[in-house]
Amino acid sequence: MNGNIYHDKRAQWVVYIVFFVSLGLIPVMQADPFLLNQLAVFGIYGLLAMSISLCWGTGGILNLGQGIAFGMGAYGMAMTMQMQSQDPEFSPLPSFMSTNGLEQLPWFWEPFWSTGGGIFLALAVPTIFSLIFGALMFQARVSGPFFAIMSLAMLSAFYILVLDMQPYTNGANGISPRMPLEVAGYSLDPYSPAAYWLIFGLLFSLTVLAKLLNQSKFGQIVRALREDPERVRFLGYNVALYETLIYAISAFIAAVAGCCFTILIQYVSPDQFDVVFSITMVIWAAVGGRLSLIGAIIGAFLIQGSESYLGDQFLNSWHLILGFFFVIIVRFLPNGLAGLLEMLLAKRSRSSTEESPPHGRAKSPAAANAEKAGV
Amino acid sequence: MDYSWAPLMGSLVLGLSIASIWLVAALGLTIIYGTAGVINMAHGEFIMLGAYAAYCAQAYLGTPFLLCLPISFVVVALIGLFFERVLIRYLYHRPLDTLLATWGVSLMLTQGVRMIFGSSPKYVQVPEFLSGNVSLGIMNMSSLRILIVLMTVVLIVGIWYLFYRTYFGIKIRAVTQNREMAASFGVNSERIYMCTFALGAGLAGVAGCLFSALAIVLPTMGSNYVVESFLVVVTGGGPLVGSIAASAMMGEFKSFFSYFFNSTFAQFLLFVLIVIVLRFRPNGLFANTAVRR
Amino acid sequence: MGGVLEIRDLHKSFDSHHVIQGFSMDVVEQTLSCLIGPNGAGKTTLMDLISGRLKPSSGSVRFRGDELSGLSESDIARRGVGRKFQVPAVFKELTVRENLEIAFSREVNPFRNMLKFRDKAMLAKLEEVSVLVNLENRLSIVAGLLSHGETQWLEIGMTLMQEPQLLLLDEPIAGMTEAEVDQTAKLLREVRQHSTLIVVEHDMGFVRRVADMVTVMHMGTHFAEGKIDEIEANQNVREIYLGTEEDAA
Amino acid sequence: MLMQMSSMSAFYGKTQILRDFSFALDEGQCVCVLGRNGVGKTTLMRSIMGLTDRTTGQIEFAGRQIGELPTHERSRCGIGYIPQGRQIFGKLSVRENILLGSFARADGQVEVPEMCTSLFPYLAENLERRAGLLSGGQQQQLAIARALAVKPKVLLLDEPTDGIQPNIVAEIGETLRMLNKELGMTLILAEQHIKVARKLSDRFLMIDNGRVVAEGDIDELTDELVDEHMTV
């Protein structure tokens, strides 16, 4: 199985380059604002799927509450953009606050007057929250399904909190800043190639960084603790710390995605904290292949793309199809489409080298081998 | 507001009612998780199916409400059985994957029901004596809620009897503890898992039938119960007593928090409280300490 | 006679079941002590207590003067206590090389490890250890595909990568062939040059070959201690563990 | 011929434990399976019960091919299993443990058999105790009682004296002898203690590295053989 090109690091980087170069070229060939905007939104979904892949695929931490970081990032950015459109002298108060009986800007809104400060908070707050929540959970050795359910519960708690704190969040109506984000005097039209480049650049650089992280010693240790945290502990590593970090890094990526989302859509609502949306992220990663960063990204593209384009024809049965497809993937392809590719490549390399597998029916060596390098 | 003891008693009783609602919703989940270790994300949809089964029985056969309870049980148990056979049984050794796969099932069930019945709410009629109210001095409770409490007690006693007083129960507990050894003594563990899953699904069906009278019958109604059910099971740690204790705790806290704050914020506080509990008892209140070697 | 490891009046009970009952023991630097005793005597539990997996009910475990009980597993490992499990615990989905690389835990700081891709010191050590445990040709194999003996060796190799000062080995030769056992014995004697070892083993032949000192454990207590000959001659030990000729009649 | 295995191999995952294993057993015999630690004695028992990950080859029992049957049906053919480490159900009561055994009875009767209570008076007196609270020796008695409740044609005993105080070892030895000699029950006994083996069995089967390396009447079990294959 040395022959399996799937695990060849150089081949993996080639795939990365081809993938990102072709994505990067799209605005050059296509300037349709809708398409660019939509692809940019898909890019955000890709970021989210990639963050899930990092946390769940590499670290084995199934996080059904990724929407927390995503939503916090989105709200942070929305607050920043909202304050950009407020006038410090004449109308310092967003209109929904006065509706809800506030007379002064709440203290935690103050930093959002500054665009830089706002964006910093939009990224820092979810990351710090994940550090704290992760540390609490992982130090108590909450793991597996229990962690999944707890992250889900935490997500619901946030959903409810954001709904309830109407004076500060505008409740169910969410925040719709009137104007696009303005950075250094330049207004970022969400339908422009510039917005596309921004998202694409982030997706590219964060994915590459995540891939490097996977290949570092850190990534190696995290993959090991996915399999047997106990053993890693006895090797002298602080498992809770590692788990917390990979969880927080993944949350940070989701927060970045959240920020971008608001830039593109100019709207946030508690639905960012919706349980179904967070589970959908997991579906993207599962379908694409949770062990592969790029697989997860492609999973997001495939599912959201088909939802957008098949959706209208299959209006009534889309969920039925999605559910069925997902069940099939989980049942037969636990490592998603990337796992399928790996298996096919393994078969090819084996038949070409005439290397017969050792006896046994359990897992194919390829499956056992899944993710040694984390594509 | 008047903070004397009478309203507090009122919320205590209300807490009991909320607890029984959550517990009856969580019973099926508890059994499935406790026995087979499967996290059944489609549980909410099984509840929904129970409600639709009651609706169909009433609309097409004219079955009276109380008779709908066993019908819901049987129908949903059969549906559960089907999914166990075609899907779950391949995943018993992959607990996280059961969670995902059952979520896929839940998507399909919601959409399937919507395609058959449409997304408008369905109406289940309850007999006159259940749409009233019983007043005991300072305490007040609707008869339907009393029925739910009674039904919960009956189901718990039934499950307890089944688990601790029948041969089937010995088999279930044996399989739960050591599947291989149970098989070595003639227990067909596959079939036990299958029956347990069907039983759990059936119990969800009963819950759905009860809820159809309390709230609303919709394809999406399951999601209203599923998170709370999970929390009951997770906080309880798996065994039946755990779920009873957890739901009692959660119901009373919810009721008390709602008394002092509003319902929304009460819900939030409750979730935070559970996170804290889990921080100190990571495997739930009544977890079996498993020996790993 | 002061030791690297001093265990004093250790107690451990599960619910009301007393597994370790007032166990005391000293281990001298650069020796190989064997721990023997009937099944359920509490040997593995003792290992768990030393390595921090279990917290003692009372009593103390001191390693080079530091109290260990109360520290976390990783802290204890950081102090130089390595451990091999009774049921081999390697990362089956990773390659042999990766298993060994991960075990090299001189650097545990996650932030520094994020920047670590190639580590000279680690490569040198890996080279050394893989030869020592005879896995130098199997480095790119997924650990799940190794034979049982190789898996045992891999785990020993992993503990060696940790560069431990005190090495706890729980039944290291279970499932090994005669030749492998020989090699393991040789290996352990070599390791003893710079580390202290505690080995739990049922195979008396092996014990005889490697042990400097033998400690017998029985029902959670320190039952007997001495050189192998003394132990084998000890009537009480024969009775509880080794068996006596008379019984056979 | 009660049981016959031919060219059987057993695997855990990809690791092969038993290699080309063959042996036959007559009714009423007591065969002792000997071998060092980890040679595959337990695996042999488990492959008879169908508990390994994969087994190839044939097992014939009481005129029936059972190699393909699921575990629970094998036990119903009349095989009682006393696993290594006892593995009683700690959370069930003593009575429930024994009743569980009788679920595998061919006649479908569910009861605590006479034989169990008369053989093990301690158990008879403590039927409602939680089995997890019993001491090791008592648990071993319970494991035997549970297997007897199957009304088995053959009893598989995996190191039944393992970790048991010497006086109880003698008692158990006595019980097994009685079962075999007086009630005519067939026994397959895995043992590391030669003395126990010599005392109880008619035949022996020496395993090394997953293969049968020697076989014969118990008298043929020479010290040389023991030295060669069971280093002590």
Added chain:
Amino acid sequence: ATLAKGEPIKVGILFSLTGGLAVPEEDSALVMQYAIDEINEAGGINGSPIEPIIVDAKSDMNVYAQKMRELILRDRVISVFGCYTSASRKAVMPTVMSRDNLLFYPTCYEGKECSQNIVCTGPLANQHSQELIPYMVENFGKRVFFVGSNYVWPKESNKNARIWLDDAGGELLGEEYVPLGSSEFGSVLNKIRRAKPDFIFSTVVGASDIAFHRQFKQAGFNAEDMPIASLTTGEIETRAMGIEYGAGHFLSAPYFQALDNPTNKKFVDGFLGSKYGKSGVTHYNMEETYNSAYVFKAAIEKAIDENGMENVTPRLIRDAAAGVRLSADVSPEGEVWVDENNFNTWLVPKIGQCQEDGSFKIVKTADSHVEPLPYSIYPDAGTCTAQGLKLPSGSIRKDVI
């Protein structure tokens, strides 16, 4: 989006056909298709048929926003009909405004918006309770308890209601909000029991509303002693909860199925007889949606007349909608017209009481049309004009949402 003669005029229909909001919205989508069919059969618009593009927003605000982008940018529709909750409206408006398209919003809402890209055919908060509160106070007593779902519309409606309540000399005993979608009313009902109000003013929506009415009766309350005056509980809701739970309670709406006029008879018979009428009822929301189609027809025809078919833009349609009047033989609820400044609708609120058979009996009809005032309770905020919100300072802010 440009039009050509004879080619279909594409419009978007954006409602939730699945999910929790599907209950009211799916019917709106159906009635919209019915209206479009009706218009097309009558010759379409200037000879061009209307082509509806129906999408499902899945009760998810992100999907509303996403689908709105698809409709406007990809499908290039000239207008969109849709949304129900305020949240969904807020979700789509940034897109609608930035692409200068037009949303027809056919339901009741709280107001306090002044966007130049929206036309609303439902009642505003001020139109809703103007008649209802005084009527209830007069007939049942002064003590009232407010219950609502926890979001903006109920809160704003309650603010409005409080003003009418003060006018009528009523007393507010308590105000409770339950989470959207929640079906647990135990603690709210306990609080009501303690407060002993004369009637309840309810702005609970959706599935919660049904649970509320059921548990209200089950808790031993009844409509004779303590009726619920609701802004939402119409024919659909009543049928879903069971008529016995709805009977006796009150609803304020501009339209009831039971309205007795020939246009309504034609609408009810026609709709229920069509392939879209499977639900068996018509409902105020549906009627408002139906009307929005005719407002659109009138406006686009006017825009075509004035500018020529090729030049029509969503903006021109919106401008043309100012003052559009639907006469009593088009609008089932009776004559209505679109305000020239704020593009909400002048209408006649009515109060109905649910009967034993589930139909509503009109117990009161407002004497005249009520003016839509989006800023009625925020007089300091300014007034809404066609160009934008005119601040007290005199300056104009556009796109205020």
